[in-house]
Amino acid sequence: MSLDQALSELFKLLKIPGILTCIFFILKNIKPVSFFSANVVERRLFSKEQMFSFKAIKHVLNTLLWMIVLYPTTFYIMDIIPDPNDFFSYVIVIVGGIIWGVVNITNEGALQQIKSSRLCKGLFVVVFMVCLILFYTQLYSFFIDSLLSEKEKFNLKVFGVSMLVLFLFTLPIPFILIPISKFIKWSHEQSVYIEDEKKQKWYILYSINKETVLLGNKNEQRLCSKTMIKRKEELYNTPFEMVKTDN
Known part of the structure; x- marks a missing residue:
């Protein structure tokens, strides 16, 4: 054929x-x-x-x-x-x-x-x-x-x-x-984080629901030793930083 x-x-x-x-x-x-x-x-x-x-x-x-x-x-x-x-x-x-x-x-x-x-x-x-x-x-x-x-x-x-x-x-x-x-560093994942008053980095992991989001001290949940939940409204006007990570 x-x-x-x-x-x-x-x-x-x-x-x-x-x-x-x-x-x-x-x-x-x-x-x-x-x-x-x-x-x-x-x-x-x-x-x-x-x-x-x-x-x-x-x-x-x-x-x-x-x-x-x-x-x-x-x-x-x-x-x-x-x-x-x-x-x-x-x-x-x-x-x-x-x-x-x-x-x-x-x-x-x-x-x-x-x-x-x-x-x-x-x-x-x-x-x-x-x-x-x-x-x-x-x-x-x-x-x-x-x-x-x-x-x-x-x-x-x-x-x-x-x-x-x-x-x-x-x-x-x-x-x-x-x-x-x-x-060969063909592509990269990007992580997004914010900094608190103590300059601690908190990475955005995922949305829990329409109102709240989970953040952690590492860019992957399995690596986090600390996590916290924030309302999305609290992130308004907060500067986001982006960093490239390996796949």
């Missing part, structure tokens, strides 16, 4: 009424425009449920983006992708796993000579991304060959199930890339 045929059948699978229902639900309950256009202070004032929804939507969108990249890429490099039982396949997994482990250790403070060298960082990231893409295109190729073979009559239900399976297999990618992002 060609890429054009596969995409055509995918569009047929996504029926318009179902899409409209999902869009209506998202706009009414999740309000993605408010979520993704909110600045760092507004996001820090989200409730736990809102923050979870924000992170979940972001993760799903990242996963879909990777699927959009990997699916056509698999068609174009299918001839050079190694067989799952090929020795080279095991090399990809082993090398990628070693690099990921070294990156994690480096992020924890060890092997700083690696992190201080742009050449080493660039080489590690490039090799890891090649291993990651080859591993996933190999996985995609396996499903395309077994479920979307030209030898069998195309089955829309099977195609839909295969897309769901591929989505589930692709879900870990954003998690896998967190240490890599931290390693």
Whole structure:
């Protein structure tokens, strides 16, 4: 099956009424425009449920983006992708796993000579991304060959199930890339804090309800030794400070 045929059948699978229902639900309950256009202070004032929804939507969108990249890429490099039982396949997994482990250790403070060298960082990231893409295109190729073979009559239900399976297999990618992002300082989380009369920093953690907000002496609740609850009205006209933190 060609890429054009596969995409055509995918569009047929996504029926318009179902899409409209999902869009209506998202706009009414999740309000993605408010979520993704909110600045760092507004996001820090989200409730736990809102923050979870924000992170979940972001993760799903990242996963879909990777699927959009990997699916056509698999068609174009299918001839050079190694067989799952090929020795080279095991090399990809082993090398990628070693690099990921070294990156994690480096992020924890060890092997700083690696992190201080742009050449080493660039080489590690490039090799890891090649291993990651080859591993996933190999996985995609396996499903395309077994479920979307030209030898069998195309089955829309099977195609839909295969897309769901591929989505589930692709879900870990954003998690896998967190240490890599931290390693090269690709992106940063921002924390927001205020200072009291004693110049003590109090980080905004999340909104408890519409009237109150939880603050702590660290930028993550699990690290806090002190917390306090303030009414949001008390924060009016209070200067907020923002600081970048590692992912």
